[in-house]
Amino acid sequence: MAQAAQEFEKVLSSSDTSVAAFDEHKSAVKRIQHFLHSTPAAVPLIVLVLAIIIFGMTIGGRFFSSYTLTLILQQIAIVGILGAAQTLVILTAGIDLSIGVIMVISAVIMGNCAVSYGMPSVLAVAIGLAAGAACGLLNGVLVAYMKLPPFIVTLGTWNIVMATNFIYSANETIRDTDVNTQAPLLHLFALSFKVGTAVLTLGVIATVVLVLILWYVLNHTAWGRHVYAVGDDQEAAKLSGIQTKKVLMTVYTLAGLIAAFAAWVSIGRNGSISPSAAVTDYNLQAITATVIGGISLFGGRGSILGTLFGAMIVGVVSMGLNMLGADPQWKVLLTGVLIIGAVAIDQWIRKVSA
Amino acid sequence: MTQEPILTARGLVKRYGRVTALDNADFDLYPGEILAVIGDNGAGKSSLIKAISGAAVPDEGEIRLEGKPVAFKSPMEAREAGIETVYQNLALSPALSIADNMFLGREIRKPGLLGEWLRMLDRPAMEKRARDKLTELGLMTIQNISQAVETLSGGQRQGVAVARAAAFGSKMVIMDEPTAALGVKESRRVLELILDVKKRGLPIVLISHNMPHVFEVADRIHIHRLGRRLCVIDPKQYTMSDAVAFMTGAKLPPEAALAA
Numbered sequence: 001m002a003q004a005a006q007e008f009e010k011v012l013s014s015s016d017t018s019v020a021a022f023d024e025h026k027s028a029v030k031r032i033q034h035f036l037h038s039t040p041a042a043v044p045l046i047v048l049v050l051a052i053i054i055f056g057m058t059i060g061g062r063f064f065s066s067y068t069l070t071l072i073l074q075q076i077a078i079v080g081i082l083g084a085a086q087t088l089v090i091l092t093a094g095i096d097l098s099i100g101v102i103m104v105i106s107a108v109i110m111g112n113c114a115v116s117y118g119m120p121s122v123l124a125v126a127i128g129l130a131a132g133a134a135c136g137l138l139n140g141v142l143v144a145y146m147k148l149p150p151f152i153v154t155l156g157t158w159n160i161v162m163a164t165n166f167i168y169s170a171n172e173t174i175r176d177t178d179v180n181t182q183a184p185l186l187h188l189f190a191l192s193f194k195v196g197t198a199v200l201t202l203g204v205i206a207t208v209v210l211v212l213i214l215w216y217v218l219n220h221t222a223w224g225r226h227v228y229a230v231g232d233d234q235e236a237a238k239l240s241g242i243q244t245k246k247v248l249m250t251v252y253t254l255a256g257l258i259a260a261f262a263a264w265v266s267i268g269r270n271g272s273i274s275p276s277a278a279v280t281d282y283n284l285q286a287i288t289a290t291v292i293g294g295i296s297l298f299g300g301r302g303s304i305l306g307t308l309f310g311a312m313i314v315g316v317v318s319m320g321l322n323m324l325g326a327d328p329q330w331k332v333l334l335t336g337v338l339i340i341g342a343v344a345i346d347q348w349i350r351k352v353s354a
Numbered sequence: 355m356t357q358e359p360i361l362t363a364r365g366l367v368k369r370y371g372r373v374t375a376l377d378n379a380d381f382d383l384y385p386g387e388i389l390a391v392i393g394d395n396g397a398g399k400s401s402l403i404k405a406i407s408g409a410a411v412p413d414e415g416e417i418r419l420e421g422k423p424v425a426f427k428s429p430m431e432a433r434e435a436g437i438e439t440v441y442q443n444l445a446l447s448p449a450l451s452i453a454d455n456m457f458l459g460r461e462i463r464k465p466g467l468l469g470e471w472l473r474m475l476d477r478p479a480m481e482k483r484a485r486d487k488l489t490e491l492g493l494m495t496i497q498n499i500s501q502a503v504e505t506l507s508g509g510q511r512q513g514v515a516v517a518r519a520a521a522f523g524s525k526m527v528i529m530d531e532p533t534a535a536l537g538v539k540e541s542r543r544v545l546e547l548i549l550d551v552k553k554r555g556l557p558i559v560l561i562s563h564n565m566p567h568v569f570e571v572a573d574r575i576h577i578h579r580l581g582r583r584l585c586v587i588d589p590k591q592y593t594m595s596d597a598v599a600f601m602t603g604a605k606l607p608p609e610a611a612l613a614a
Contacts, residue, residue: 008538038502221473222461225454229447239409239445241430241459300449
């Protein structure tokens with residue numbers, strides 16, 4: 001083949017022909033690094049298990065009870081769903097700051113349609129979901145077609161949606177009993193099952209199922225692979241023939257739709273519908289779960305299962321500290337430590353290729 | 355040449371503001387040949403290649419693929435017509451696997467309900483075809499088809515990009531500086547790969563600044579200067595210094611070459 005080789009290349013024939021020989025005696029640390037690189041959800045899972053063990057040993061059987069553990073799941077359901085939506089956006093190297101307020105306005109719209117306007121509950125839910133998707137679509141169009149930075153776009157829509165929410169609702173809370181009598185469908189996700197002392201709500205099950213569906217879509221469909229490719233290297237994805245604008249737009253729209261789904265679950269959990277929930281930092285909690293779950297803020301890396309583990313870590317830590325009677329600020333402090341630790345580990349794992 | 359060209363371009367003009375990147379440029383590619391395109395920086399090589407590969411739409415001029423006029427508005431349209439491009443930055447997604455990268459944008463779905471309704475990818479089929487293609491091109495030093503592209507060396511990545519182009523290109527393959535970032539040994543592998551692709555009957559357009567590489571593999575050399583085709587020379591009849599002299603304007607090309 002190489003008959004016409006250049007003069008200086010003649011020595012190549014005598015060069016070392018052993019190709020791609022891998023050093024079998026890699027240090028343990030290197031092997032761990034490789035394992036974590038190929039299994040991005042492993043770190044949060046390990047941290048989660050460690051957290052459960054540590055709190056279990058200090059608190060004792062009270063913490064290990066299935067009642068406590070399932071209570072944690074109930075507490076993280078909403079942040080888990082929002083985190084799943086946030087994961088989609090962060091995988092494309094974007095960020096969605098508006099996700100929390102999209103959830104609140106969707107909840108308010110669902111409640112108003114069903115209770116104040118007396119629409120059938122199914123229609124009210126559909127309108128609420130559509131409203132969330134529409135907010136996401138607005139983000140998507142601004143990011144994909146106007147080519148504005150996602151941080152700026154969603155910072156803007158965060159404020160716009162929050163103000164719209166207060167203006168539209170006149171900050172009036174819809175009472176629990178009104179929802180219960182007129183639109184019990186909105187409380188669907190509060191349904192609970194008792195298995196021994198474990199209490200599972202439909203909301204918890206919905207969270208887990210949603211994450212599993214998204215995991216399938218991200219890993220086993222072309223669209224999912226495109227989401228990763230766009231976040232990894234948008235220019236390369238475009239040259240490979242991926243319609244990057246379409247992918248970005250569907251990601252933001254889907255994130256809005258999932259936020260509206262979180263709204264439905266949150267109505268079940270809270271009972272009443274309060275527009276003033278818009279000031280809660282849901283979006284930051286979702287980003288925290290995502291980051292602790294090992295999703296890289298630079299895009300293209302991480303597993304959505306990690307996000308669920310990330311949300312659970314926060315839930316376990318706050319419940320554990322609560323039961324220990326610690327100052328609630330310790331939870332905030334520990335969350336900060338976890339965020340920085342997660343990003344530091346992400347940077348270390350990325351170096352595997354270097 | 356008595357053969358009909360696969361692709362011809364006549365009178366291509368492309369302006370970027372007040373800069374004229376292509377000034378009535380012509381281009382011909384014949385079946386089964388390796389055509390090298392050389393030229394100084396700013397001569398308009400990239401603009402010419404972009405016009406052919408669909409990455410840029412020329413302001414004027416006509417491109418014909420197998421005699422039929424074509425007007426690509428995006429790289430996707432050129433790809434659908436059978437023109438594959440290996441870009442200088444390779445256009446690979448580092449975090450995705452080799453198989454996923456080869457099929458990026460044209461994935462295979464599972465047959466039946468799984469593919470139709472759940473849109474499930476047919477990983478085994480994609481991995482098999484990727485492995486076959488890599489083996490065919492002598493690239494099986496890669497052990498694991500599902501390993502991430504970022505764990506490969508520069509030459510192996512180039513190999514994956516070339517294999518992707520060869521697997522899907524039905525009419526022609528364009529390669530932009532395929533050896534620019536590679537070492538001596540890896541450059542050799544890529545040149546062998548280019549000759550391998552040619553053996554399979556696919557014509558190749560090779561853009562390169564590396565004169566030894568160009569003179570080794572090219573059948574004809576298209577010299578681009580000041581936004582247009584200056585001449586086409588036979589590498590067996592001219593030396594590298596002649597080519598450099600034509601390309602920089604130090605020497606005027608012979609009449610015979612101008613007519614080509």
